Amino acid sequence: MLIVDDSIVMRNRIATLFEQDEQFTVVGFAVNGANALDKIVELQPDLVTLDVEMPELDGLAALRQIMTFHPVPVIMLSSCTEECSNVALQALELGAMDFFQKETLFQRTQNALIEEEFLLRCKTAMRKKLFLRNETSMLGKEQSIKIHLEMLTFLLKMEEDMLHFHDELQDQIKQQNGLLVKFHQENHKFIYTTWQGSLFDRLGIKERNAVGKDLFTIFPKDKANFMAPYYQAAWDNEEVIDFETEWHGYYYLTVLRPIRRDGVITEVISLTVDITESRSMEERIRYLIHHDPLTGLPNRHGLSKWIEDAIAQQERFAVVFVNLDHFKLANEILVHDTGDRILQVMARRLKNSTMIKDVSVFRVGSDEFIGLVKHHSLAELEAFAHTIVQSINQPIRIQDHEIYMSPSIGISQYPQDDMDPDNLIRFADIAMEYAKELGGNRVQYFNSQIYAKIERRIKIEKHLRKALEKNEFILVYQPQVNLLENQIIGFESLIRWESPELGRVSPLEFIPIAEETGLIYPIGKWVLREACGQNKSWQELGFPAQLFERIPDPSFENRSILCEGYLS
Secondary structure: OOEEEOHHHHHHHHHHOOOOOOOOOOOOEEEHHHHHHHHHHHOOOOOOOOOOOOOOOHHHHHHHHHHHOOOOEEEEEOOOOOOOOHHHHHHHHHOOEEEEHHHOOOOOOHHHHHHHHHHHHHHHHHHOHHHHHHOHHHHHHHHHHHHHHHHHHHHHHHHHHHHHHHHHHHHHHHOOOOOOEEEEEEEEEEEEEEEEEEEEHHHHHHHHHHHEHHHHHHHHHHHHHHHHHHHHHHHHHOOOOEEEEEEEEEEEEEEEEEEEOEEEEEEEEEEEEHHHHHHHHHHHHHHHHHHHOOOOOEEEHHHHHHHHHHHOOOOOOEEEEEEOOOOOHHHHHHHHHHHHHHHHHHHHHHHHHOOOOEEEEEEEOOOOEEEEEEEEHHHHHHHHHHHHHHHHHEEEEOOOHHHOOOOEEEEEEOOOOOHHHHHHHHHHHHHHHHHHHOOOOOEOOOOOOHHHHHHHHHHHHHHHHHHOOOOHHHHHEEEEOOOOOEEEEEEEEEEEEEOOOOOOOOOHHHHHHHHHHHOHHHHHHHHHHHHHHHHHHHHOOOOOOEEEEEEEOOOOOOOOEEEOOOOO
């Protein structure tokens, strides 16, 4: 398939249509007639869809050259709405296999019947490729008349189908509680000629009162003023228009489509349905998108906007990051429902314990909350944080359990800590983690020293993950001496890390990080293997050494393990 059209939107729509059938493969695109001639020579397509209206070399001119020099089946597509029959006959006389109007093929609402008919006729055209190449001269008026008659029979079939669907359409309107209306413009007024459906019966507007009346007679002035521009746009040749209205607590969706006869708009069809239920569902979905369903608090979606608005207003504020200490442990020990109830109680306490009026509380994680606080002084902020700690420390009684919780709180401030919303949240999170490292149940303000420590920790963790495979660890051995006998009785092995990027890193720094990240397990195995191998070498040399290993590994109950004997 070669698709020729000057509109990228239309090229994509045609390609998408062909993708529905595996018998078609789009091999290329062309943007005008001249480009199409080059592409036909290059790609040798089995079928070409050719737009009529194009710059440089229009579709009919291109078709004439294609049939003369590079005969290939061509389906003509046009967006013309007037004199289409003349253009179609001219294209068929020049050798086009078929002709389709884009407005019919690509309707606003997908019409599977028309699309299927189009693809079927494309297949029929492709089968005539050999005939074209061998007997091009025979494709004259007889072939054009034959295809034109096929087109007419297709239109007649569509008319029969439309009559068949008319009753179904009326049933659908009733089922959807819809309103079908037709109107035309007369003396600058929109007069209703058809009014089918009971949608507005509840508002006192019935069919017998509406037909023959104008828009401003039927509807209140404010509603008519709102609807009139849409009516006018449809009457002024706008293809399809839709708009929503609200009236007496009900929401309505209306779609307008103009009807043309001989290229002139004679009336407009309007279909209106009640969307109150779906609008309520949309509002519910919108609420769920922006709120936590468990606690009812806003979630992260509104967090950045709140901060951006406060920055735009140049207001002083703080980001207060609250984490519940040991919540995960409590959630595992107690039943899951208890964990949910703890979170609900804490959310309510956070909302109610505000000494400052302008506070917004968000739930941002399983056991994490953020309070955004507009304050006038540091003392005011400190009082707020102290209130949160006291509130969370109060026991929670759930069934037979009395549960005590504590918070780790990190605070960053605008503008002194940063002016970027994401950085302010990140800095408050860093301060909270530092408060947790210090034992929890405390408030920690962000500062550059904390940032440097956290940054150092991140670097250590990053390089620690590659240290084993890069052979950056070494073991040093410290002799164990019996002072009474003045004799070496063994050695204690100690791990050291020589990092090319960080230099010598103390075990006091990297061992806790290894334990938290789980890297302690492979490190512990490496220490055992290396130390015991060294011990075996010493014994083979005749030194009956004992080796004491300090294995910083949680998997061992005793961190001092006596390793003696030979490795097999």
